[in-house]
Amino acid sequence: MHSTETLRSHGPACPAASADGGCADDQIAGDGYTCHFEQGARPESLILNMGPQHPSTHGVLRVLLELDGEYIVRAEPVLGYLHRMHEKMAEVKTPAQFMPNMGRVDYLHALAWNWAYVGAVEKLAGIEIPERAEYLRVITCELNRISSHLLWWGAYLLDLGAFTPIMYAFDDREMLLDLLQLMTGSRLTYSSFRFGGVYTDASPAFVQGVRQFVPHLRSRLPMYTALVTENIILRRRIEEVGVIPQDMVARYGASGPVARGSGIAYDVRRAEPYSVYDRFDYEIPLRHEECSMARYMVRMAEIEQSLRIIEQAVESLPDGEHMHPKAPKPSFKLPAGESYFAVEGARGKIGVWIASDGGKTPYRVKLRAPGFSNLALFAECARGTLLADAVAILGSLDMVIPEIDR
């Protein structure tokens, strides 16, 4: 066991750093990341690990911080604590076998990932989708988006020190999960989209439930606003914190509410219209303040817009098949070629790129996670802010770690 013991605590060895003086003195060395991080640090500053086991990093994100008192001199997120080899699995499994992974890449908005992968395969293989399935996809995906935003809302405010909102949010979210359970069969990690349709048809109970849920949540939203959004403590805490200018959005490739909170009206549903989104009347919420509060407001407004889409989709839900009669068997072969399919997830642009050489399994699948690009700008955004504000910034980026680490 002694050899493994040294490996487990591979910190003290720290070979790279001790060679050029990073940890040469008798200080306690962390691991290679902290040693590497320290090389660029000022000698008087404190180096601190925030995460992976930290309540406000929403999972196992680790942020290395160089602190000057309460101020962050430098921050460096360290990823990979939840790297689950999705891209490797995509190469060794057939598309149908890989589908369950899509529920686990981003567990909060699983259906958007479902859609991105299914869409890429459908585009590559030329599979058609019946109209009813498109509507069902829209309804479930938007319900899922609301559940994601609700959970973000609760968790973000929990980070900022408010406990009541998460109780309220989960209250409504449980109703949503009941509905999605009727439709998809699971509570969280949905993988109910199929190549050429959706797994099950909507039951009357589901349609009825959605019809009742929309006005219910709509009646709750003013209470959310009164409870939290107009709360002066929250506003003081997150207004003008974490300003992300537009050029930063472009340099990092951020998308979703992060881009829309900075005044960039970019939504994949409008920019690259897919499915039947062009048939619905909805708005892209946009704020120009560029701060955490702007991103907060965008997400809250998106809940309302999603409700609008769901309402219209349920009312105009066409009859017909939920699977295309010519939908392929699960063991189908992908034709050779490449395809890229992007959808708008709760966190931004989700993209799946498939390259296939005509074999049983795809040759290469790349998952473009919005959180990956959004989180990348944290280091620049958090420079010079207070440590407490870094929590507010980190939360406002709404990251889901498995999606970032993949």
Place this chain on the structure above:
Amino acid sequence: MTPDTASVTPDVLLAPLDPAYLADENPARTGLRWSAFLSADALPRAAALLLEAGWHLEDICGLDVREGLMAVYHFDRMTSPGRLAIRVLADRETPVLPSIADIYQGAEWHERETADFYGIAFTGNPNSMPLLLPEGMQGHPLLKDAAARAPLAALLAAQGREDTVLRKAEGFTLLEPAEDAKPAKPAKAKAAATEEGADNA
């Protein structure tokens, strides 16, 4: 939202860099609007031009093919959407590409990820630590066995994608089917790129 930058198409934009191959693609088929092959040296200049014209970097995908290691850079525009794939080939023995992290800061993580998975070294990337893999990890998990590698043409040019080739350098043979390519309907609707006859081995 300046219409002059939004309307500049990549073929005009990248023309001074002399791309080896540039095609106008059918987005309904591949999700791409344009695709280009660039040399590694031209990559930072291309990135600078694209940033100025309002493009953002979506992702960098590594790809292990018979011809070597390839990095595919996907760019998109917020103002007038349309995806551009820039493909850069690196040598298998010494896979080195220039970093664009000083132009697109978001590329830093994408490059580190590609370095983790494929072992491509990006010169100029500010951080040399592995991003997703643990320290002390040996090997690069997404590299393929020699037997499993496919030729690039089988992946990118095999289907009837109705590309319009806008530029093609002399002696550009990457997208022409190799002789031992799998007979997965190679004759049916060849890519436009394969029409020019230069033999490939």
Place this chain on the structure above:
Amino acid sequence: MVFDILHLAIILFLIAGLAFAGGPLILALLVAPRARGGDLGMSYECGMRPHGNAWTRFGINYYVYALLFIAFDVDVLYLFPAAAHYHTTVGWAAFVEICVFLFFLVLALVYFRAKGVFTWPRKIAL
């Protein structure tokens, strides 16, 4: 000075207070199993090995805050006996004395405020 019931109460109160604070600790020492080995003694830093020791330079603004806190703590300490005996004083003299005492403390506040100790910028330029 006669030992009366009040003194007994105070002593009992002290003992009860000590037992309340120390009892659980002693009880836990006796009846709880104890973990040992591994990284139990390492300081906790989100599951990672801490890097560097704690003897780093801290921001000077913490010291100023600590000083202010102590100043007002001691201030209350001195005001308490004054308040306890205030009802035995005659005239305005005691009041004025307390006011003079407080005035100098408030001067410190004014000084710190002028120095900008109470303004914490949300973001600093680096």
Place this chain on the structure above:
Amino acid sequence: MAAQDCPVRPPLIAPATGGIDAPIVNVAPVQKILDVCRAMSLWPMTFGLACCAIEMMAVGMARFDISRFGAEVFRPSPRQSDLMIVAGTVTRKMAPALVRLYEQMPAPRYVMALGNCAISGGPFNFEGQYAIVEGVDNLVPVDVYVPGCPPRPEALLEGLFQIQHKITGRRWWPVPAEISGSMGGGA
């Protein structure tokens, strides 16, 4: 994945070391009473790793309400908790941190492996995998396994009951009709 050209060798991982000393006053009746106290006021550590963590959050909220069973004090610090709910996939990069957190918990400490990933690697345990630990029991001793991907909140509650059963030697809550006779664990 046999005989790869470029073999992928992840760093090795090591299980937790150290142990637990018996209490000084090790009298059965005293410990029995204390065990009931411990079982009825477990302080779980919010060791949310992946998908299961969201269901763990749901358990704490109004509908499932784990505080009915005395375990609602979720603590982020290992120093203050005695039940480690490993909720999600443990990667090799995370494994040293997990082991360290376990070692930093005070005794008595219990571990619940929540979800298939924590039990065996779950869906990510495939041939040629390089990133995950195939079961958290390779690292720390596990008291209760709760299967599911992710387990429903009811399953997590049942797992808590099983831990209480293990600590005190008896079951405290009624057995749901559907799973009576089975081992419990649900999902």
